[in-house]
Amino acid sequence: MAEKITIGELHLSGCTGCLVTLADNYEGLFKLLDDYADLVYALTLVDVRHVPEMDVCLVEGSCCLNDKTSVEELKEARAKSKVLVAYGGCAAYGNITRFSRGGQWNQPGHEAYVPISEVVDVDLYIPSCPPCPQQVRNVAVMAYLLLRGNDEQKNLATAYLTPLMQLAQRGNEACGCDLLYDVINQGLCMGCGTCAGTCPVRAITMEYGKPNVNRDLCIKCGACYAQCPRSWFNFDVMNNYEGIMDAINGAMQ
């Protein structure tokens, strides 16, 4: 077995739900840590005080521009990581912190929160609030294959990770409105209902076969658009779904 990669988690203005999600792989997390990755940083779990060098840094939470330490740690994490991941809706899109506007004790001036890509370049997104244990597991396995695998494995990992990297290029604003702007308004919606099924706050209902978004319920996590099969559908990966799922399950045995 090749040498492990190093993974860290930088906790900014998040709720730790993203980290709990990683832990919710249960024995899968132990398998990851036994064979594929060393967890070199995560204030909740590891007694390492300062941001170290990392192959993959999962950043949880958005960045408060009024909090110097947050901004500095985020920039340090960028400088010291090969792959910087916006892990969860807050880091990728701001999520619930989009609604922050200051005025609360005892830091009434802490009012400006941004998705991390406002401050640093981000390589990859894992949207949703919370994200899925299986998605962060898949990204960890694929990052291992990308950095330590043979050519075939590198190609697979690249193909798999590409859409998540493209999401990071697309921007940092997310809302149920994405379904209007980039799916329905584009003539691409076919009424499958995935968006409604995926929304963590049930802000989407299907009316006569099309999504109807209650925008006052939406928390701006980015799950619906990313999960929609008409946001992206990469046939090169999907047509090989059986093989890829077997490979991931095999890696976790």
Add this chain to the structure above:
Amino acid sequence: MDVLGNYKSVISARSTDKDITKKSQDGGIITTLFAYALEEGIIDGAIVAGPGDEPWKPEPVVATTKAELLAAAGTRYTISPNLNLIKEATRSYGLDRVGIVGTPCQMQAVRKAQLYPIGMRDVDDKIALALGIFCMENLSYQALEAIVEDHCNQKMESVKKMDIGKGKFTVYTERGAVSQMPLKLLSKYVQPGCNVCLDYVANLADISSGSVGSPDGWSTVFVRSMKGNAVWDGAIAADLFETKPMDQVKPGLDLVTKLATEKITKNQKNVDARKTFGLKADGTAKGLRNPYETP
């Protein structure tokens, strides 16, 4: 990949269960397979297009009995957002082994949710049987109403069966009338999102089934995945289907291939045309989004 997708075998088949074939659209493949899978514990529920609050308007439901499966049998030529229940089936319904039926695009949604579970926690390994139905295009409910009530002059609530085939949209009423609309009138009613669809025979399903290729009352069945293969072998061993080799039925696989090629060629052109849909100030083309390239 060719237009019919990967498959291990293709068979013409019909259910031996008369209760099912009385209600099913074609050979009753979907309903029979789910009923068998429920009985064998391969699934503990299936997401199907159940009856909705208006005639011929489907409502996705989680069926856990044969009676519920029978109530959902047959084709509704309008959108049933079956994926709406895919996560819920593993939550309040408490299912560990989920069955789901759907059109090719819905099978794509299932596989994306498994490979990239973004807001779909604990769903990926609970999809136990994904059954696909062939699909040329789909219609909004209002489009279906216009076809049935204006073009075919029948009331929605009096219709017993609808069928697309041999160049016609055919409506059969409870009292025995048959009304038709030529399919060439269909295009303006097609759901716009169907015009970029590059799959006809549910390439990503475990097993897919449709009417084209086989005689009336029979279905053309593709057995595709390892899972699909195991379930199909079990159902055959339990004598649930009459089968004929595909090369011994008319019109056979050639027609399936022809229609699949036509659909994919036409829609690939639509996808390509989106790239040059508009115009930039410098005279070059301005495009619409292509989901097969980037989000």
